[in-house]
Amino acid sequence: MAASLGNGERFGDFEILEEAGRGGMGVVYRARQISLRRFVALKVIAPEVSDQPDFRSRFVRESHLAASIDHPNVVSVHAAGEIDGLSYIAMQWIEGTNLAEAIKEGPLPLDRLVAIGEQMCGALDAAHATGLTHRDIKPGNILLRRLGRRDHAYLTDFGIAKRQEAAGGTELTQAGSVVGTINYMAPEQIQGQAGPSSDLYALGCVLFEAATGKRPFERESEVATMWAQMNAPRPRPSEMRSGISPQFDEVMQRALAIEPADRYADGAEFAEALRRAAAGVPLPPPTERVAPPTERIAPPPPPPTQPTYGDPRPELRTAELPGEPGGGGPSRGLIIGGIVALLLIAGAVAALALGGGGDDKGGGTSTKSSTTTTTTTTTTSSTDSTDDNGNSNGQSVAAARKEIEGLLHSYEDAYSNADLNAMSALLTDDVIRFGVVAGGCGERKGKQAVLAAYDEQFQANGPLDYTLTGLTPQAITVRGAVASSNLGYQIGGGSSGTIDFQFARRNGAWLIQRINASCG
Template sequence: MSEDLTGRRLGHYRIDGVLGKGGMSVMYRATDVRLGRKVALKVIAEHLTEDPEFRERFVDEARNTSAIDHANVVPLYDFGEVDGLLYIAMRLVDGSDLASLIKGGPLAPARALTLLGQVAEALDNLHERGLVHLDVKPANVLVTSRESAGEHVYVADFGLTRRGATGHRTRGGDFLGSPTYAAPEHLRGEPVDGRTDAYSLACVLFACLAGRPPFQGQVPEVIQGHLNREPPRLTEFVALPPAVDDVIRRGMAKNSKARYADCRELIAAARQALLAPARMPAAAPAAPANRAPGVAPPGPAGNGHGGFGPVGHNPGPLPNSGTPPRPMAAPAGLHSSSADPVRLRPPVPIGSSTAFTADKSGNRWVAPVLVGLVAIGLIVAAILLFTSSGGGSTNEQQDPSVPNVQVGPTETGAQPTTSGGRLPTSLPIRPQSSR
């Protein structure tokens, strides 16, 4: 263990307290007394001060960090050595790290993607410069909400960052990094590249959405998980779209060539799986014109409860929703008030004298039916009256201008009727009036 330097001066930096400790260094909160600026001061662990390899790695970290000018990489302010102690001064991020946020439980998918999208931008920028971070984990993702309207992310700790495919183990062959989020090729000491960091980012994505890393247990068990086991299904721990399991499976493929090409592509695939709008089912087909009486017309797609069904059918609250069902909308053509929705009655059996009605609005059909019946009666009466009066009478005075047509024997041969009268021998033909 290194001696706590709190309260001491290291060059022009006053050390105010410990922020965290790692295997190679201790991170302090400090003040640059020349500028009056708060900084994060990373000091190499004292037991490694005399180790040439670790001193070299510490210097490499300073050089690599200073070479990366990106909004999502912690800015480096200063680097030096005082009394045999190497230090790196960098921006003090006023916030928390992702590991602390996950301790409170899984993050909302939208928030996780927003944060990790920034991590992906920083890592891909690193890879474009020929560097590999090799220590991507929640503790090295710093989150602050004090520098912008939203949450801003900084990727930190470039102590293992290497240029090229080798150099990620000690000269003695020891593994450097965090096995919980390490790619198989990193664990085996094989060549690494940007897809190695992409594997670790897929593990971090799993941890953000599940609230735990993909493999847990003792270090040997975790390593065997990364080397030989398929990642667990994320949907076994949280209710998420099943497509996200495919994203994790590809992101954590054992063969680096089967993974996403870069970190941006990984996050884009996760965003598509988690946030893409669900496809709406096809609209219900139109009801046939000969729909049986009493059958309600099909309701609109989506009846307010996430499903499809006839209008007036209330399936009740959704499972685990905790909210009572909302009233269903009345079908088109039926009047209803917002306070008392209309529900249709069941179909009327054939032969029944009960008319098809709606609970609230059926009475409005009675008046039109009665008016129709009265109108039909008046029309029939008018026809009968016209018929009885339009046949003409044999006793009315003959119009000399109207010709007569012979219809029977002459007057002398007229036959008697059953009532005792005589049948007329001719009928007058009246021309149609021009008016």
């Protein structure tokens, strides 16, 4: 149960004004940050969440990454930490409503939903460039502030965000859990393999609902809804609402494709398709995306339920699968059984150990799955293929990875030799670095400030053998002219930690644009 703070109560530098909402992760308050005299959305994490092993260290790392997203359509993170044993995150307060409330008033005009969709595409590209996958894109997480006759949309709640998988990567939720909102979950996310393409799929579901007032795959039960996400023919908005153009139908067909490789390569491509659909302009042919062949097994007939395109019902939300005894919401037994049934339907799982009787209340002696053996690749491609797309300047993913791998080896050499000139050649002029600085941890912006921070370290320690651990081509995610990698580092025989890089292609060469290094 989340801790409750009363109106007028002080919580560190914050004064609680009122409760704004609560969910599985904790309680959100409208609060005033006293020192800076500004309103914030203060999210206090539920103790049962923050008490999980390693939560605090992971929470700090992911908060740093979320705070690094600098985009006008992403809610800003102002602060994060712990007060009196309670973890919190303070975010920009948005005065307005959310898309879920707007949809309750009826389907949105095409020009309005396209404008919102374009903004969310940009927000997702910015998040993905930092190495974060949101995993819970839904109408309630899109805030709307009305500015004159238009909406300014904000993406919020990275509470279950996941760092994209790579060597040394971590998740904010426990490994093996499936988290999200079922009505908006991509097929691969249902199978525990969420990536950037999953977020774009979820946005497609959201825009479909905004256009029609109906969720594209909603069925009578959680299991039937998940089955439909993974297997059912993709519906067309024009079948549910008159006046929708064939171009918008085409955009939704691609956005909701079962295979990640058949969807839009990134938010920019999705946004361009939306603009063309709104203008009635023919859509360009899909960008060719190379993915390894997949063996598809014909699924059995669907569960005996039909689409229910009536008034929207409450969202179907998954629970975190492993671990604690069940509480409210959908029963753990049903959700686990549904996930297992779907994986078996897809032909992906040979063995999934679920102990105990699995009663409807989710109690008994159910245990974590000890072994999952994949025998056949089904609805998803590998993470490498679904996350990485040929970039906009024509360089192949393999060539980009090879160049970036060489760049990182040069970074190792420059650090090991305490060579500032060599380090300077690897950085963009607007590089940002978070890591060790004089007096502790801190952020430096711009090449000169970043080089000064390295100089402090080199002066204090001299040349030391510096190694990036987990550095392989597969640890590098390439998306157009940006890329990222999550690695570990080892300095001499002593300190070690994690380090996240973001890269940008400038004037035909890859350079380091951002560094987030653990310190302390």
